Amino acid sequence: MRRKAGSLVPLEVAILEALIQLRRHGTPEAHGFLIASQLRAIGDERRLTAYGTLYKALDRLAESGAIEDRWEDPEIAAADGRPRRRYHRITLAGEAARAAAEPIPRPHVVTDRGTATS
């Protein structure tokens, strides 16, 4: 079944909600794994969103203008001895899309290390 242009699937709404909650708690942009962890907290689920599912949804959101991406400075990544991250930030259009969608209960926030706080 094809979906309407511009419409959001539940996962995309949840990603926008995750980014809003993270920003509210002092993380204005988040990398993929942090978003996956936050999604798990929001949905009160045991499993993390699958790699393919998550990054496909993030790509779609970026294409629709609901989020913006930027690659981390390679020197920062090299200094930490890890691969570069791609950070995602919600846009005004994304906030509007989130506001127009159904509410998602249970606000939790996940820190960068994966621990959950409410």
Next chain:
Amino acid sequence: MRTIDAPDPLTVAGDRSVSVIRAWVALYTRGLPEPLAQARRAVINGDLWDEAEAARWLDETSGLPRQRWSRWVRGLPADISWRIAHGRIPNRPRRSDMRISKVQLAAIGGVVILYAVMIVGLMASPSFREWAGMPVATLGLGISFVGLLLAIPRPQGGFIVGVLGTGLAFLAMPWLFPLYLPLPIVLGYRLFRSQGVTQSSATGT
């Protein structure tokens, strides 16, 4: 400071998940524009790293391989659809002999159904179960079936496999010869038409 060239800290003893996931990402990004493929590989690699770091931080490394396998398997359909959305599979030449008309497709479909009915009927029939020729007949029909499906992308290969299978089935059940006749006719027609198209496109006509 740890460098990216250092031994891979993502590896858990005995776990092959990271290498499998990286190989899979390399496979489905193959042939895409390099910036796009590189970006995809990088985000997955970064995610694997952050996931491992979080597991280490929470002292949950024992469940990490299972979590990775689960995330990988559940994401396979999305990976495939993402790949399809970003371009066709590389190194698969756009050969004119792979074109198939509606008539050819309908003919192959009809014979596929015929063979499927024969295979199912053969295997379900109590009178055939004890028959010595049953394995050869089933094998022949099965190979013919594969040949029919193969003929859609590869007319020549499908013709060879299909005729081989039909020959086997004929050896086992010569009395059902009229039922096998449509297969070489359909596959031969498909091969003939595709070669005609190839030659005309090669000569520019």
